[in-house]
Amino acid sequence: MRNTRLVSRTISALTAASLLGALAFPASAAPAVNDIPNNYAKEAIQELISKEIMAGTGNGHFKPSGQISRQDFVIVLVKALNLDLTQPPRTATFKDVAPGHYAYAAVEAAASAGLVKGVGGQLLGASQNITREQMAVMFVQALKVNPEGMGRNLSFTDAASISGWARDYVGAAIRHGLMVGRPDGTFSPAETASRQDVALVTVKFLTEKTRIAGQTQLQSPTPEATAEPSAVPAATPTPAVSAASSAPSASSPSIPDPTPEPPHNQAPVVSGLRFVDDDRHAIESKLQAGTRVHVDFDYNDAENDPPEIIRYNWYRSAEADGSDKALIPDAHLYYYTPGAADIGKYLTVEVTPYAASGTEAGAGVFKTLAVPVSAQTTLTGGFGFNTDASLASKEFTEGSLSKIRFDYFPKEAFIDGTLQIDIEGVSVTTGDYYSLGDDTGWTKFTADQLSNDGHTVTITHINTAAQNDVSVELGGSVFPVGKTIPAAGSYPITLRADADGAGAKLPSEEQTITLVSTAAPAAPAVRTPNSTSYGVYQMDNSLTTDYFLDGDSTRTFILGYQVAPPFDNGTVTITMDDFTFTTSDQYSPGFNWSNLTEEQISNNGHTLTISGIGTVFDSVLMVKLMNKQTPEMGSSLVRFVADADGAGGSMLPSQEQTATLSYTSP
Structure with missing residues (x-):
């Protein structure tokens, strides 16, 4: 509850207490605490710190919402009353606060003043946290007012839970403005008081104590008057006075009329x-x-x-x-x-x-x-593929034609309910089916149920009992064509249910299952078939894999490689050990001769690559080596490797095939 008026009243009370100077404490600057910037008890906390009645907990903290023990509360109360702490007795009143205890002097001063009675067994209950009703009792006792009867008509909803010994004191604390109830109409008597609450009530106590002291002084002008004022002073009849005696005497103070006409007070x-x-x-x-x-x-x-x-x-x-x-x-x-x-x-x-x-x-x-x-419509009892409520994802092969079925299991009965399903990756058509799990069987989707190019389905007017599944089949056994599975990836299928359509219930939260498309397995790699004929071209138009050349002579000879389907933009690579290819050499892919180019030659001239070979019919790739000097003796190899669809194609190169060149002396 936000209450700006009450805040301003608290500030006024603090100011009054400061101006009246109820207690004489050393003037000192309040140590800074940084955890109360917007606290409702900020001014009270700062005032008590400045008067050394309360202190922070260290590191610039006050911990306003922290709890406070009975022994620490007694210290606050005794400091607020400015009781003498210099001569504590040698014998402890309570067993749990012995001489040497940091709170011993304060506890003994409070006990001597009749402010603390303990919890029984000669124990103060020093380390126990103080409750709201205990705080009310101690503060009212410190005010020295008579609380009798003030707890008879407490209107708190939990008034019956206030302890009998504390009831009148709680009533007095309320009457004297020390405490108020909670915003929910309770007093919460057994609830632990917080440090910020203790600070606020302490300042209110100082203000009320000053007010009562001033009122007592006005009502008791002579030192001999020792009667303690009651909580509500009894009204005395106004004596009849003569005009002569109505003027105040110079030797006696002016006492206000005890029964003046009260000003009108407005309701909250x-x-x-x-x-x-x-x-x-x-x-x-x-x-x-x-x-x-x-x-x-x-x-x-x-x-x-x-x-x-x-x-x-x-x-x-x-x-x-x-x-x-x-x-x-x-x-x-x-x-x-x-x-x-x-x-x-x-x-x-x-x-x-x-x-x-x-x-x-x-x-x-x-x-x-x-x-x-x-x-909100209750979350589903299950949503999954293939009638399995727990199957939240299912894999399909990209490009395949597959049945896609998923089922929704409501957790509550549907009365004119609605389902909205958003499907990514595949679209729904009027050829797909759904079932509401009753005797109506399978029903084709209609055009008015489909939107978003078939990626959104809305089924309305559903009346089904809880756990009757709602099924959808896309390209399945009912309509056995199959849906084309999209490219590899994950595609969510999202469902929202509304158990009563346009009724009071809200749609359920989104529930999602995932269609997973996996890449189709790669076809086994096919190797380019080996040539059936390759080697040195002979005069009889045949090819031999073993050919003898005269040693130490200059020769021109032709290498050949038979190619056949499935060559399409294929390549043939020829490598020679002892001879090198030059741009003076020529090649023919089955028609016309052309000189080799530098781009076709590599490996210091020992390797030749002819690309772009395509075959409509069987043909022989021929390479003419011009005027090559043959060695005197020995032999060397010619290596052939072909790739039917060239670099980057799906086929693998052929296995290496070799022809032998032998050299003899003439």
Whole structure:
């Protein structure tokens, strides 16, 4: 609850306490703490640090939301009261706070002043965290006011859980402005008090203590008056006085009329009601059943009277304006979690403020949420391929014709429900089928069910029981043609379900399965077949793989290689050991002779590559070597390798084939 008026009132209280100088503490600059920049108790924390009543926890931290033990709280209380800590007794009052304990002097001073009683067994419960009701008791005792009867009419929703020994003290703490209830209408008596709460209540205590001291001084002008004022001073009749005696005496202080006409006090007001979620984000477009909704608002009081309690009532209605609203039983907190009974209904909240003083009861203010409560369709009981609810992906071979089947298993009954399926990679046609798992069998898709070029399917008016699967077959056994599987990759199939179509329920979250297309396996590599005839071309038009040349002579001879289908842009590579190819040599791919080019020759002239060979019919590639000097004796090899479709083709080169050249002396 945001309350700018209450913030300004707290600042005024701090200022008053400072001006009145309730306690004389050393003036010193407050050590910097950096973890309270926007804390609601920031000013209180800084004031107590400056007065050395509280301190940070080190490293520039105060840890405002941290807990505080009973022994540490006693130290704060004793410092606030400025009790004497210089002469603690030699014998400890409590077994768990012995002489030498860092809190010993403070605990003994508090015990001597009657502020702490312990938890039994001569124990203070020193390390236990102090609760809100314990804090109320100690502060009220320190105020030295009579709390009797102040807890009789507490209006907190958990008033019955306040301990009997603390009830009147809690009432007094509320009446004197030390504490207030929680925004949800509770007091939370057993909840641990935080360091920031202790700081805020301590400053309020100092302010109230100063106010009571000043009031006591006005009501008791003579030193002899020792009667302790009650929490609510009894009104005394106004004595009849003469005109002569109405003027104040010079020897006595002027005492105000004890029964003046009180000024009119305005009731507290709440305004700006707004609905927010747990993260304080505004709820505007939707509210799902099961999602907690909070009401936030502004509280104002013309006289800055703090709130004692805020009451809440939640209603549901069929009308958007809340005109037919009905009270929801047991819905009286600052938040509400809508359930099944609220689906399709509108929520209204009533907020009524009650101030802790002055005119207490404000007017109730109503606010109706602009959208009805909706419910999200329950996540599927399964969505997968081939009737297998757990099969979230399936592999297919790219380019193949395959049946694609997937099934959806609802987790709740569908009443005029809707399914929307988005499919990537393949498209749905009116030749594909679906089944709703009932006696109607398989049904062809219609054109009005398809959109997005067949990649989106919408099936409406589904009425089926939970766990009745909805099936889709694309190019399957029902329509046995098959779908062409797309190129290798992953293709999601996404489904959203709405159990009641245009009703109050919202569509489910997206559920996705994946069609996986894998590359088709490569065909086994085919090797170029070896030639059936190759070697040295003879005069009788034959080829020999072993040919004798006269040694130490100049010869011209022809090498040949028989090529045949499937040559298509093929190559033939010839390598010679003893001879080299030059541009004076010639070649013929079965017609016309041409000189070799430098681009065709490599390996220092020993290798020749002829490319671009294609065969319509069998032909012989011939290479004429011009005027080659033959060795005197011995032999050498000629190596032939062919590739029917050239470099980069799918076929492998042939195996190497060799012909032998032998040299003899003439």
